[in-house]
Amino acid sequence: MKGKPVMLITGAAHGLGRALAGLAVAEHRVALLDREEAAGQALADELRQAGGEVLFVAADVSRERDLRQAVERVQRRWERLDVVINNAGLATAGPFESLDEAGWEQLWRVNVMGAVHGCQAALTLMKRQGHGHLVNVAALAGVTAPPGMAGYVACNAAVIRLSEALAAELAPLNIQVSVVCPDLFPSELGRRMPATDALSRARLQRALERAPESAEAVAERILAALPKRPLHIFPQPEAKRAWRRKRWRPEWFVKKMMEQARRLRRHS
Template sequence: MNSKPVMLITGAAHGLGRALAERAIDGHRVALFDRDEAAGRATAEALRLAGGEVLFLHGDVSSERDLRQAVERIQRRWGRLDVLINNAGLAAAGPFEALDEQSWEAPWRVNVMGAVYGCRAALTLMKRQGHGQLVNVAALAGLTAPPGMASYVACNAALIRLSEALAAELSVLGIRVSVVCPDLFPSDLDQRMAGADALSRARLQRALRRAPDSAGQVAERILAALPKAPLHILPQREAKKAWRRKRRRPARFLEAMKEKARRLRRHT
């Protein structure tokens, strides 16, 4: 009987989700959930060829029905679900007054409600098991609140607070909760933006290219942290430093954000 734990990763066809899947298959049976069916199936096939036990599940995290059906398929296939990583997400950027309705609603549906739906679907099975781990991938922006990304900041802040609330509430059920708050790393995040203007998209592209850590490095650090299930996982050194600076000297940190905002506004 296969005793490997089962992990479900959303947004698993690209970027951090794929990097997590590639590094988890040695110790887990992995279910990949993504709305990009072609890329998802290609990723699943590559992982099978590498010796992994993989299941691809096509769906959209903004649909609770899709996620519930995914968990039901996992239960039928493997009979358990040990870890859920809510990784799927959208970015949004631009001056506050230029953010349209789509810039607020799309990230909220995917980043926040996608995690809510994922946790609710997984909880049905995890409660019966008496154990499980829910991992929500937010972003450092939800802690540091940089200017020029108001809707993205708000969504990630909400996801962080949701995770903190669930960590306490679900602990009595034997279910552990963590929230991951990475800073930028090279990825296709700029291709998954809601309503961004050309200048804001270009700025994000430059920042992603200059980021020092790869998606693989970030994924390795996340997976290494999961056994201890810390509430907050900051998988990069600079992210940890930024969070410490804000907590220790909030007024000074705010002044640094104001200066960043002045530089942004000079070009808008």
């Protein structure tokens, strides 16, 4: 196939998605997907002015039809799709009992079904062309299971296990799967948080602001890892250390989370 490889990024208008797009456009033709049309189109215009070959599609990842139609547009435009980064996601924080059924449903449809829809939409084209790389962005919380974020933890754990299952299932088709598990970094994750109380929202926002690495630094490490197509990508050293500690000493790790939970409940 001629020309630069094609990458599709969901949740591309803000945060990590925006950082990924800004870096990837130098070596890829990039399809930007986001439900916020004005912000997504503005980013596409900015990247085009810098010389990038960019397509923006307004899409809500919770709707299967949106993802299917977006991939069809990519196919018509470039006749190929090499990498899909399912990055769109929501966060929530607060006591377990504070997240109602509607909040659980919203988290699940965006974080989990968004990844499912992205993978399914890309699969037909990737099977036809004989290769592809599906990249699901979860979060380290899906491994470490911090207290006060049960809904977010459950969704990210599901995306991690989904990715591991797909990695085995799709390998015979020459389609690789990676799952990215970043720790906190300064981002706009707190912009849309279903059913989150003010105190929990403030705590998460403070933790995001205090995180030592930028979204750009995290994006740079993710893109640097993609050519090797590893199953797990931990783009910060601390994230990889936490993953190892959880694997090697799971009971000790859970006790540490219990200590955090006691502090949270005491001040909630």
